[in-house]
Amino acid sequence: MKWLAVKKKISYFLSSEFFTDALRTTISIILPVWTLFALGKPQIAVTVGVGTLLASLTEASGTSNDKKTGSLVSIILFFFAALVTSFCWPYPWLMGIVMFIFCLGFSMLSALGNRFSIIGTTAIALCIFIIGLKPHNGFEFSAYLLTGGICYYIISLIQVWLWPFRSLRQAVAECVNATALYMKARTSFYNYNIPLENCYHNIIPLHTLVNEKQEAVRDLLLRDKLAMHPDNKNGQRLLKIATQVIDLYERITTVHFDYQHFRKEFGFTGALEIVSRLVEIMALELEQASHAFYLNRKNQPDLHTNEIEYLESRLNYVIEKESPANALLLHGLKQNIDDINSRIQQLKTMLYGEDQLPVAEDEALTYESLLTYQPQTFTQLKSHFSLKSPVFRFSLRLTIACVFGYCLGQILPLGNYSYWIMLTVIIVMKPAYSITKTRNKQRLVGTLIGVGVGLLLLATIQSATVLIAISLVFLLGFYTFYRSRFVLGVMFITPMVMITLHIYSGRQTVFIIERVYDTLIGCGIALAASYVFPVWEKHGLSDNIKEVLKANYAYLESLYEQLTGQQPAFNDYKLLRKNVYTKLANFSAAFQRLLQEPHKAEVSIERLQRFQALNHQLYGSVASLILHDANSQHNVQNQALTAEALHNLQSCISTTDEPPPDSLYNQDSSIEPAGTQFRNILNITAELKHLYAELEKR
Incomplete structure (x- = not known):
């Protein structure tokens, strides 16, 4: 049975989108590079390969229109960035200014959504690669880079057309x-x-x-x-x-x-x-x-x-x-x-x-109303150019860190691969401190393990053909895991880069030491920059708490309406349900990020954990009554208990002390028996009210 379970997992993995996309991407990179090398054009092969590789990093799940838009924006943006950088890299001060503008501008694209965030980050990576490759003919280099990107996107869009x-x-x-x-x-x-x-x-x-x-x-x-x-x-x-x-x-x-x-x-x-x-x-x-x-x-x-x-x-x-x-x-x-x-x-x-x-x-729904994400337009982008915007604050942090890494590489004798410092910075740095911290650890662990694997392979295998074949397997592994399991992606890409540079540089090994200390420097810069214009989760904690309470209040209110003979519209109920799911998930994610921040001692972890558990209990109890029992329990006492529970939540989310609907909880409890779950809901909201007061004191 264990073997059958393992077999199923392997089968699922080999058929998954992660692996099949990785296989298609790896082949898309290898074929043109191999062909151009066979034709005796190694420089063109490297440039086209870099273009294909960078284009592949921009791909994310989405509709066919998403992929078409992303491909078009990437092609235009990459060609422009490559052209400017190719002509500016020989002039360090000018390149520093260009890096500042590009880092700030491209990272601001994250305000338009995750797809554009990936495109912006990859465009910055492209500029860094060009600084490292130092092309002599800027226009020709950009054209070959563009060719590699276009080839990849054509293959990607064909796949979308065949399997929509x-x-x-x-x-x-x-x-x-x-x-x-x-x-x-x-x-x-x-x-x-x-x-x-x-x-x-x-x-x-x-x-x-x-x-x-x-x-x-x-x-x-x-x-x-x-x-x-x-x-x-x-x-x-x-x-x-x-x-x-x-x-x-x-x-x-x-x-x-x-x-x-x-x-x-x-x-x-x-x-x-x-x-x-x-x-x-x-x-x-x-x-x-x-x-x-x-x-x-x-x-x-x-x-x-x-x-x-x-x-x-x-x-x-x-x-x-x-x-x-x-x-x-x-x-x-x-x-x-x-x-x-x-x-x-x-x-x-x-x-x-x-x-x-x-x-x-x-069960007809207004499906558009169930969409959480509403994409912003380029005209709305300018509203984010403010220190109040988390996007702008992150863009400033990333820009300062990248420019600092660039200046460090220009001032100190860090070798030919000092641009790895900037690459590490843009890979590791994320808007949230906790994610940056986690990425730092993963990057360091993945790099050190990858270096160990690479050194072992280089010491035991002398055949260049075998080493190249192994590097292709590592490339496949990188594309398979870099989105879902970042540390494994780093573990695969590190020995792949080591093997490639080892063969390309005539079997030199000095770059391995550079790889390690450049990664350490980049991780250090990224972590230090997290304290520049930070956005700490503790500052938004109160808002997150109120959002959860508001969502549960609205859901509990729908139960009260049902108890009083009103039937909520099907679409409205679905929206209320989704809102509770989303707010609880958002709070949970924010709480997990808070646990990794340096200011976590300033909040009561135990109370927040209890707050989470109570809200999940409240949602489960209310949902159970809405779906199963409420129609058979339209008695006055249950209405009274629900009304008082609403009042408990209302006192948390509003500064006004409004009484519950019709003050039903004041009625004689002997009129009709109350359901146990209704009393349980009242007890939960009473504890939430007390807990909220304690959290507000903190």
């Missing part, structure tokens, strides 16, 4: 897989040996991952006119799958109880182990389905059918032996599990391409 939904399939498969991981992590709630605080601490990062994958699917799917066209069967199928998996995630989240009470009541009955295993099996089936979908395989045999039937019979036996109250609780849990399982089976049918049913008309 390839990136989207990858995104959907990753979203389903992330949902399976989240579901598997929730089994810990049924293990009384694991503290509940640890359970929430473990699932919160996975919620962030799921939200990230859902956003990627929305971005690729809802902006793709071809996929969203009603007559496009493949696009509509992917739309159905995306809708189903997002709804499934909500159902998984709503399996929420007072787990402390649940563990106490059923810790010795075997129910906890049964439920945990049922959830684990469903997560495994979901994971298997995601892999099969991406590999475009048909229906896979269910390996757990007999075990599920056995576990269900055991759970039914436990229910029969329990008290009426406990039996009712377990029966409700079993219904939730059955509902989730049926949804997984339906999703599997869709993933295997066997479901051709149209999307229900009553």
